[in-house]
Amino acid sequence: MAGTKNTADLSVEIATAIREAIVSGKLIVDERLPSEAELASEFGVSRPTVREALKRLAAQNLIRTKRGATGGAFVNRLSFEEARGDLITTSTLLLSMNDVDFDTACEARFTLERACAPLSAQRRTPDHLATMRAEITRQGQAGLSDESFCASDVAFHRALVDGAGNPVLSWQLAAAVEAIEPLMNMITYSQRDRDQIIALHTRIADAIEGQNGADSDQALADLAEYTRSLARAAMERRKAR
């Protein structure tokens, strides 16, 4: 008789029902959901069960809640900004929990980034260029910790990708770039390494400024190769130890 598995927990069922209403557009942005008490009565469950369902949706940024007289749960306008943090967390965990090796992660990142470079060369604004130059300057500062160097590296590449002027690309690439930061942080950067990277960054920035997509692509390819070689060396040092 049965076909559907109706053994799911109630809070899961309720969360799913509301989520589908949001995704399908039955519930629109900023619309207020019924109060917890009303939902409980509608679904024939208790208030704590409804609350667990709402917390599930809140964890996915699908709703936001407000207390007080005019409060309640509202359909949340999912912003790229909000979604970025979750995507980075997810990417980071995917890499670490599935033993994705550095080469694979690095290849994915640079493959995607290189795809953005020609667009960025076309469309970058002075703002993007200024950010890239500023980060290159910072990367040359003496006494910069490896962690700060990596953070600046991320900022540089984010500016590069943002230059493409496509929020969807920026969103996806931010994750790709930032998710491997923990892996990059495991590398120790000698002064020579840093100088090399800064030179490559300068080549990239020059190409982007000169709206030369081919050059920026080649410079990124070189940076990808150099990064891989650094990681390989770090791995071997670790193994030899």
Next chain:
Amino acid sequence: MAGTKNTADLSVEIATAIREAIVSGKLIVDERLPSEAELASEFGVSRPTVREALKRLAAQNLIRTKRGATGGAFVNRLSFEEARGDLITTSTLLLSMNDVDFDTACEARFTLERACAPLSAQRRTPDHLATMRAEITRQGQAGLSDESFCASDVAFHRALVDGAGNPVLSWQLAAAVEAIEPLMNMITYSQRDRDQIIALHTRIADAIEGQNGADSDQALADLAEYTRSLARAAMERRKAR
């Protein structure tokens, strides 16, 4: 006096604490968390509050729960498969809620996909080729609904991307490809349109089979342009109506 905003709800605080323990590696995959009662006592809150925190984490696939004597909450190994569904949902909502126009979404998708094509040309297995050919055949079947045509289109492109043999790329691209399916579904495909798309798909498959990265890239660029033109036409028809 205060510097940190400690006004966050308790269930949020607890969820954040546990999430950070997972991300930082303090809690490892498949490790069992303390029981709800123990967590409640540890954090000095009631069981319902702990449960709301756990539901938040469960909604992000960070933990799974099991009932019974040996039950409890366990750190979940986040799989690409699991994460894909959430990413697609998020992408779809981002596009619809932020009024991302078709051109922008389409550009992002094809930019990323074209980046994968050369890798796929190098590494694709006979399996990937077989899937691509099979989907092309299906796309030519008479009486196929627009929806099924789109679904097959998605399957074709997923096989193409999977051919690159990089799970990280597959994961990110699956989202990019599938998230715009709802937008593609709004287009009506005439027989002539379908023939054109099938011809382009065949060109792509041929290039991938012949391990010709440049050809596959060009064919994808042509497909991108054709898709955009179809969407533009559909938009104008809608406006004229």
Next chain:
DNA sequence: AATCTTTCAATTGTCAGACATTTAAAAACA
């Protein structure tokens, strides 16, 4: 001794009712 059955204990899932806190609007007041 081996195997099947029953019981048990631990844990999550659900419920009911209560109180605390927050918030904006309504009412009272100056």
Next chain:
DNA sequence: TGTTTTTAAATGTCTGACAATTGAAAGATT
């Protein structure tokens, strides 16, 4: 009219209880 107080509605939290599930231990049977 402007300010303060009250009030009502909503979420946030707590307590205590019971139901459902599940693996393991204890017991019964062959």
